[in-house]
Amino acid sequence: MTGVEVRDATDGDWPGIARLTATSFGSHWHPETFAAWRTLMPTGSTVVVADGEDVVGMAHYLDFTLTVPGGALVPAAGLTWVGVAPTHRRRGLLRAMFAELHDRIAGAGYPFAVLTASEGGIYGRFGYGAATTETTLVVDRRFARLHADLPDPGGVRLVDPRENRDRLAEVYDRYRRHTPGGLERPLPLWDDLLADWPDSRGGSTAWFCLLHPDGYALYRSHGRPRSVRVEEFTAVTPQAHVALWRALAGLDLVETVTVRSHPADPLPYLFDDARVVRTTHAEDELWVRIMDVPAALQARTYAADLDVVIGVDDGFRSDGGIFALTVRDGHATCVPTDAPAEITMSLDVLGSLYLGLHSARTLAAASRIRGGSAEQLAGLDAAFGVDVAARLGFHF
Ligand SMILES: CC(C)(COP(=O)(O)OP(=O)(O)OC[C@H]1O[C@@H](n2cnc3c(N)ncnc32)[C@H](O)[C@@H]1OP(=O)(O)O)[C@@H](O)C(=O)NCCC(=O)NCCS
Incomplete structure (x- = not known):
C-alpha cells in the first residue's frame, strides 16, 4: 500500500470515480444517475484511494432510513459503489478504505451499516451478515390456472409510470414502513429509476407498469416467444398482491413471467398447481452490520x-x-x-x-x-x- 493515499473525495475526483464505477461494474452510468444518488451522500461519505492523480479505490455511503422489526425507522449508512482498480487489487485498499469509512459511520452515530454484495465472500470479515434473501420465481404462465377460491378484487390499471411517479412513491413508502429491511426512497431515485435509460434495460423493452391503489408491478418484456421480467413488485395488501398477479397471469402471448421476490411470497398458492412457480435462484440480498x-x-x-x-x-x-x-x-x-x-x-x-x-x-x-x-x-x-x-x- 505504499505510494497511495486514502482520503476524502474532492470535486475533481468525480470523473475518476465515474471511470472506476464503470470499470468495476461493467457499465457506464449517466451523469444524471450520479447526480441523483449523490443527493443521498452527506459530506464526508466518500473515501477514495489516490495513486498520484488517479482514483484507484472508492467507497461511499448513502444516508438511509431502515425499517426494523416492529416498524421503527432507524438511520443506516448504505455502502455503495465500492471498487478498487484492477491494477491495485488484493493489496489491502478495500480494507484501508473500510477502516476509514466505518470510523466515519460510527462517528456520525449510525447504529447500522448496510449493503448489497457483488460477491458473497467479501463482507462477513467486516462484520456484515446476510439478513434478507432474494429469490427469483419463474411462472410458466401458459399452464398457470388461478385457484378457484381466489378473489377478483380488480382495481389494476395499465399506466405510464413516469406520469404516476408520486403514486408509485406513495405506495412504496407505505410498503417500506411496515417491512423490515425497507428503505426510504427519495424522489431523485424514483426519477432515476423511471428515466428508464435504454442502456439499463438489458435488451428488453421500456417499463410497463400495472398500478393498484395498494401495489404496483414494474416490468419489461423481451424475446420471442415473449417473456416478462417483473423488476419491482410491491403489494401493501394481500388484495393488491392477488389483483396484480391476476393481471400478470392475463398476459396472453407471454410464456413465462419472472419476478424478483422473497421466501415468504404467497405466489405459488395462487395457482391450482403450485409447480407452475419455480424458484430458480435464491441468494443473499441485504447485508447488515450492527x-x-x-x-x-x-x-x-x-x-x-x-x-x-x-x-x-x-x-x-x-x-x-x-x-x-x-x-x-x-x-x-x-x-x-x-x-x-x-x-x-x-x-x-x-x-x-x-x-x-x-x-x-x-x-x-x-x-x-x-x-x-x-x-x-x-x-x-x-x-x-x-x-x-x-x-x-x-x-x-
Ligand atoms: C471487491 C474489491 C473491492 C476488493 O478490493 P481489494 O482492494 O482487492 O480488497 P483487499 O485487498 O482490501 O481485501 C480485503 C479482504 O477481503 C478479501 N477479498 C477481497 N476481495 C474478495 C473477493 N472478491 N472475494 C473474497 N474475498 C475477497 C481479501 O482476501 C482480504 O481478506 P483479509 O484482509 O481478511 O485477508 C475489488 O476486487 C473490486 O473492486 N471488485 C469489483 C467490484 C466489486 O465487486 N465491488 C464490490 C461491490 S459490493
Missing part, C-alpha cells in the same frame, strides 16, 4: 420474552462485547455486562439474525453460534421471530 449493539437490539420489537447474555465478536472494529439482553412485552433492554456469555457469535451472525429471517438453531447447527442450550436457542428464535417477513426495500 455498529452499535445496544442501540440496534433496543430499536426492534420482539415476539417473546428473553433473558440471555450474548457474546459478540467483532474481528474488524471493536463494536462487539458481552451484552445482557432482556426482553419484556416485546421491548428489549441491552447493556454491556461483565457476566460470562451464555451464547457467543460473531457480529455478522448477529446481523443475519437481526431482521428475523435466519434461525439461531440453524446457525448453531453450522457452528456459527456457540454455547446455549437447545431451549436457549429456541428462545432466541421465538424472540427474534417477526410478523412481517424481512425484505430489501430496493437495490442500491
Whole structure:
C-alpha cells in the first residue's frame, strides 16, 4: 500500500470515480444517475484511494432510513459503489478504505451499516451478515390456472409510470414502513429509476407498469416467444398482491413471467398447481452490520420474552462485547455486562439474525453460534421471530 493515499473525495475526483464505477461494474452510468444518488451522500461519505492523480479505490455511503422489526425507522449508512482498480487489487485498499469509512459511520452515530454484495465472500470479515434473501420465481404462465377460491378484487390499471411517479412513491413508502429491511426512497431515485435509460434495460423493452391503489408491478418484456421480467413488485395488501398477479397471469402471448421476490411470497398458492412457480435462484440480498449493539437490539420489537447474555465478536472494529439482553412485552433492554456469555457469535451472525429471517438453531447447527442450550436457542428464535417477513426495500 505504499505510494497511495486514502482520503476524502474532492470535486475533481468525480470523473475518476465515474471511470472506476464503470470499470468495476461493467457499465457506464449517466451523469444524471450520479447526480441523483449523490443527493443521498452527506459530506464526508466518500473515501477514495489516490495513486498520484488517479482514483484507484472508492467507497461511499448513502444516508438511509431502515425499517426494523416492529416498524421503527432507524438511520443506516448504505455502502455503495465500492471498487478498487484492477491494477491495485488484493493489496489491502478495500480494507484501508473500510477502516476509514466505518470510523466515519460510527462517528456520525449510525447504529447500522448496510449493503448489497457483488460477491458473497467479501463482507462477513467486516462484520456484515446476510439478513434478507432474494429469490427469483419463474411462472410458466401458459399452464398457470388461478385457484378457484381466489378473489377478483380488480382495481389494476395499465399506466405510464413516469406520469404516476408520486403514486408509485406513495405506495412504496407505505410498503417500506411496515417491512423490515425497507428503505426510504427519495424522489431523485424514483426519477432515476423511471428515466428508464435504454442502456439499463438489458435488451428488453421500456417499463410497463400495472398500478393498484395498494401495489404496483414494474416490468419489461423481451424475446420471442415473449417473456416478462417483473423488476419491482410491491403489494401493501394481500388484495393488491392477488389483483396484480391476476393481471400478470392475463398476459396472453407471454410464456413465462419472472419476478424478483422473497421466501415468504404467497405466489405459488395462487395457482391450482403450485409447480407452475419455480424458484430458480435464491441468494443473499441485504447485508447488515450492527455498529452499535445496544442501540440496534433496543430499536426492534420482539415476539417473546428473553433473558440471555450474548457474546459478540467483532474481528474488524471493536463494536462487539458481552451484552445482557432482556426482553419484556416485546421491548428489549441491552447493556454491556461483565457476566460470562451464555451464547457467543460473531457480529455478522448477529446481523443475519437481526431482521428475523435466519434461525439461531440453524446457525448453531453450522457452528456459527456457540454455547446455549437447545431451549436457549429456541428462545432466541421465538424472540427474534417477526410478523412481517424481512425484505430489501430496493437495490442500491
Ligand atoms: C471487491 C474489491 C473491492 C476488493 O478490493 P481489494 O482492494 O482487492 O480488497 P483487499 O485487498 O482490501 O481485501 C480485503 C479482504 O477481503 C478479501 N477479498 C477481497 N476481495 C474478495 C473477493 N472478491 N472475494 C473474497 N474475498 C475477497 C481479501 O482476501 C482480504 O481478506 P483479509 O484482509 O481478511 O485477508 C475489488 O476486487 C473490486 O473492486 N471488485 C469489483 C467490484 C466489486 O465487486 N465491488 C464490490 C461491490 S459490493
